[in-house]
Amino acid sequence: MIEAEDIKPWLFRIEPFDGESLSHFLGRFRRANDLTPSGLGKAAGLGGAITRWEKFRFNPPPSHQQLENLAAVVGIDADRLVLMLPPAGVGMKMEPIRLCGACYAESPCHRIEWQFKETQGCNRHLLRLLSECPNCGARFKVPALWVDGWCHRCFTPFVEIVKLQKVFVN
Template identity: 55%
Template sequence: MNEDDEIRPKLGYVEPYEGESISHYLGRLRRFKANSLPSGYSLGKIAGLGAVTTRWEKLYFNPFPNRQELEALASVVGVSAERFIEMLPPKGVTMKPRPIRLCAACYAEVPCHRIDWQFKDKMKCDRHNLRLLTKCTNCETPFPIPADWAQGECPHCSLSFAKMVKRQKLR
């Protein structure tokens, strides 16, 4: 253990969901009562990473997160670097960070953004055979980055993501 580890604060623990994107997880982690961090940058500062966590919240992985960065984040949040690797796209898989995609049926089961929804070639949910949504089914507002999904609803009209399944089409 080095001197920095002794100074670095530990954040409240937030359990990751299976398949959750790093963007969604980092947003939940920041909003957790014990943490209450205002931005991705504030989280990155605590972990000694600067603004890199802000890029991850936006699903921008160029340059791709390295082991040292993931270990630094792991040291303050209590989640292993291996678990963070699972929240990232696998090596060789191309991401499409915009538009943000959602399977409302999956979200109704487990309220999180899944990293595989942003894979470039992913247009449907393999589990529900439904086309992935890119905007609210009510007001057509594009989805914000998953880190900002505080309420699990459209930021414009407040329609719950889970209720959007009613208008999600079979693929």
């Protein structure tokens, strides 16, 4: 059981977005606190797990104890962290990293559901997910590295990418 006084008081907390993937959340948390993946892994007693999770490598899946350790450092309930992971039994695509620009315009984050194997398109916007920049063809970086919200090669903002997204026919 983790008590409130165990939560590291010197770290900045950040609020997760609805649907945000763990990779995107960890990247934001690390930058707010100037931590490397290994630095966060050390602070949480998780070794190299942070580096793996930022790349959606969830095999073996994070244990309850690991999530409690991370929860104590990021100041968010372990139950909330579970929502940033694929549900049990749902297959994950580690790559390519996918994106709906219309979703990103509403809520600037990478959504975990985009990496589910079964996810073909965005059901909210009825658009196909992009697996590379439609302007220059670059693959998207892992979401932990999405600092500016634009393509790292041609600088097209993710919020403008929606104009180049194709309609998704289910």
